[in-house]
Amino acid sequence: MSARDRELNAAFRTRRSLSRAGVYALLWIGVVVMVVPFVWMITTSLKSPIEILEFPPTWIPTGHFVEAAPGVWSEVNIVSRNAAAGTISVRPLGGGPETTVDGAAVRDRFRFRLENYAEAWRQAPFARYYFNTILVTIFVVAGVLVTSALAAYAFARMKFWGRDNIFVLFLSMMMVPQPVYIVPSYIILVKLGWIDTYQALIVPWLAHIFSIFLLRQHFKTIPADLYDAAIIDGCSRFAFLWRIMLPLSKAVLVAVVIFAVVGTWNSFLWPLVMTNTTAVRPLQVGLARFSQEQGTNHELMMAAATFSIAPLIVAYFFAQKQIIQSLATSGMKT
Amino acid sequence: MSWLSTLRRKKFMDPLTAALYLVPAGAVVVIFRMLPIASAFVLSFFDVKMGRIRGFVGLAQYAKLLQDPTFWSSLGTTAYYVAGVVPLSLFLALLAAVLLNQKIRGLGFYRTVYFLPVVTSLVAVSMVWKWIFHPRLGLLNYFFELVGGGSLQWLDEPRGIFEMIAGGLGWSWWPDGFAGPSLALIAVIIVAVWRGIGYNIVIFLAGLQNIPGQYYEAARIDGASPAQVFWKVTWPLLSPTTFYVLLSTTIVSFQVFTQIYLMTGPPVGGPMGTTKVIVYYLFERGFDAGGNMGYASAVALVLFVIILSLTLIQRRVVERRVYY
Structure with a gap:
């Protein structure tokens, strides 16, 4: 290698590492933009109503304390600061007379108000909302697994008149967005007497066309000869599905469960229209109402938002690969 | 036998x-x-009040629709929204995916973080961003002030952004009708891009990873510059993926509802009706007191026709540029 070659090589490497640094810098900007709203949500949820008004905002929730008796620190709110005199007017947290103390007497310490979560939980029937969402999700997941497996099996393996046309008709239903049929759906549920019932949130979602599609595609990869041989040997059709097809389709079934859980947990427009009372109202609609009623209690709203998304976020961190893959294949964005 | x-x-x-x-x-x-x-x-051919059919009206709902200025403005607002979300989301997602495709260390970490908002409920996302956009106490105005910019009204700002930019440049006059989408709508667009970009990144990344390595090798041997490699190899071979992302993002964007319902107003669709999109309009006409479900169904069908024809047009236009 000549000296010139080495020079060129070094120059190339510097340029390369510079551009690599640029790549990482851009990626990290992205990380910050994606994460800051979550951090801000959690930070806000742990602040006092007074601290929320402070400007510039604090990133780590902080409380102000004065020494009420030797060794006993009590928390105070700052009413005003007198920069010229170096004094601060404070008022005890629980209420009481305002006092003016020396600036140095006020100490700041991190203070995470977990009690905001309890307060938010108390202010609206969140326990009920949670229960409703979990109940509806369990029924939808179980139902979708059963209906999709059966229908996909019929579409994949059985021979009957009009099979492929019916299948295409099913698929074409996926092209019609929900807002288009929400009004007539409401009328149908009114006629059935189902408004404000669990059925309204469960039954219409017991069939998931994309899940049928996905399972059918997978079932088709299992050799037809196997099916024919098993049937001739006297295996019942259902036994073949249960003993052979489903155990071979675990990965697809996991994806079906993920669509059903994420879709049901986060659905909003449908339950917003179909429920009017707390009795069956799911978490997302309850959270929306809470946010509209609270108005200015930002710390409570952020606490409620945090505990409403927590289960899915935790599940996401445990199974992110599966969840990303499933949702990416489904085209499901909401 | x-x-x-x-x-x-x-x-x-x-x-x-x-x-x-x-x-x-x-x-x-x-x-x-x-x-x-x-x-x-x-x-859509009937008069339906409070869930009861009152009588056949033929095409009267559609006639009423065509003369309804709120319908047209909601359609225009939706068009602005789609025109904002789709290119922005596609560009940023493609950029991120190309960066992630460079044999990056910690690929899984970045992908997990970018995808995080996709699994977060839109209701919670809307609440958090409404708080970030708060005119007085919000995080975004705090950042703006840190870098010396003034604070903006965000979700409370009905003025169009073109008009605001022109005002910022010192032009006091700006033609009516060219004000552009309101800043409030821009704020909603930002949230939509933030929420959905992870999904598009994952799809783009899968598309990029499907491009066979020998094409890049051949380009490198021929001495192609990185820009040439992108435009002559990556872009054409990625076009089926780009087409899919374009299509799905457009279709989903036309159905925007939750963010509008939770972030704008009161009344919802504010300020001054500049964020009233078509699905919210449909919801209002169908379910508010004094609404008419027949009328709402006519709106729904218009929405359906738009989405369907967009699907067909996009398919036809893009198909010619798609190299399989």
Whole structure:
């Protein structure tokens, strides 16, 4: 290698590492933009109503304390600061007379108000909302697994008149967005007497066309000869599905469960229209109402938002690969 | 061998068994999908108040629709929204995916973080961003002030951004009708891009990873510059993916509702109706007191026709540029 070659090589490497640094810098900007709203949500949820008004905002929730008796620190709110005199007017947290103390007497310490979560939980029937969402999700997941497996099996393996046309008709239903049929759906549920019932949130979602599609595609990869041989040997059709097809389709079934859980947990427009009372109202609609009623209690709203998304976020961190893959294949964005 | 084929026919042509397997899913699809979709079409020819059909009105709902300025403005607002979200989301997602495709260390970490908002409920996302956009106490105005910019009204700002930019440049006059989307709508667009970009990144990344390495090798041997490699190799081979992302993002964007419902107003669709999109308008006309479900169904059908024809047009236009 000549000296010139080495020079060129070094120059190339510097340029390369510079551009690599640029790549990482851009990626990290992205990380910050994606994460800051979550951090801000959690930070806000742990602040006092007074601290929320402070400007510039604090990133780590902080409380102000004065020494009420030797060794006993009590928390105070700052009413005003007198920069010229170096004094601060404070008022005890629980209420009481305002006092003016020396600036140095006020100490700041991190203070995470977990009690905001309890307060938010108390202010609206969140326990009920949670229960409703979990109940509806369990029924939808179980139902979708059963209906999709059966229908996909019929579409994949059985021979009957009009099979492929019916299948295409099913698929074409996926092209019609929900807002288009929400009004007539409401009328149908009114006629059935189902408004404000669990059925309204469960039954219409017991069939998931994309899940049928996905399972059918997978079932088709299992050799037809196997099916024919098993049937001739006297295996019942259902036994073949249960003993052979489903155990071979675990990965697809996991994806079906993920669509059903994420879709049901986060659905909003449908339950917003179909429920009017707390009795069956799911978490997302309850959270929306809470946010509209609270108005200015930002710390409570952020606490409620945090505990409403927590289960899915935790599940996401445990199974992110599966969840990303499933949702990416489904085209499901909401 | 005829006995075998008879046996086969007997054994495998079994419409009754098939029907049994199809009934659970089929009943739900027929009653809760096909029936409402067909009804939406039928209802749009009727007068329907408080869930009761009052009479056949022919095309009167559509005639009313065409003369309704709120309908047209909601359509325009939706068009602005789509025109904002789709290119922005596609560009940023493609950029991120190309960066992630450079044999990056910690690829899984970045992908997990970018995808995080996709699994977060839109209700919570809307609440958090409404707080970030708060004019007085919000995080975004705090950042703006840190870098010396003034604070903006964000979700409370009805003025169009073109008008605001022109004002910022010192032009006091700006033609009516060219004000552009309101800043409030821009704020909603930002949230939509933030929420959905992770999904598009994952799709783009999968598309990039499907491009065979030998094309890049050949380009490198021929001495192509990185820009040439991108435009002559990556872009054409990625076009089926780009097409899919374009299509799905457009279709989803036309249905925006939750963010509008939770972030804007009161009244929802504010300030000054500049964020009233078509699905919210449909919801308002269908379910508010004094609404008319026949009218709402007419709006729904217009939405459906738009989405369907967009699908077809996009397919036709983009197909010619798609290299498989």
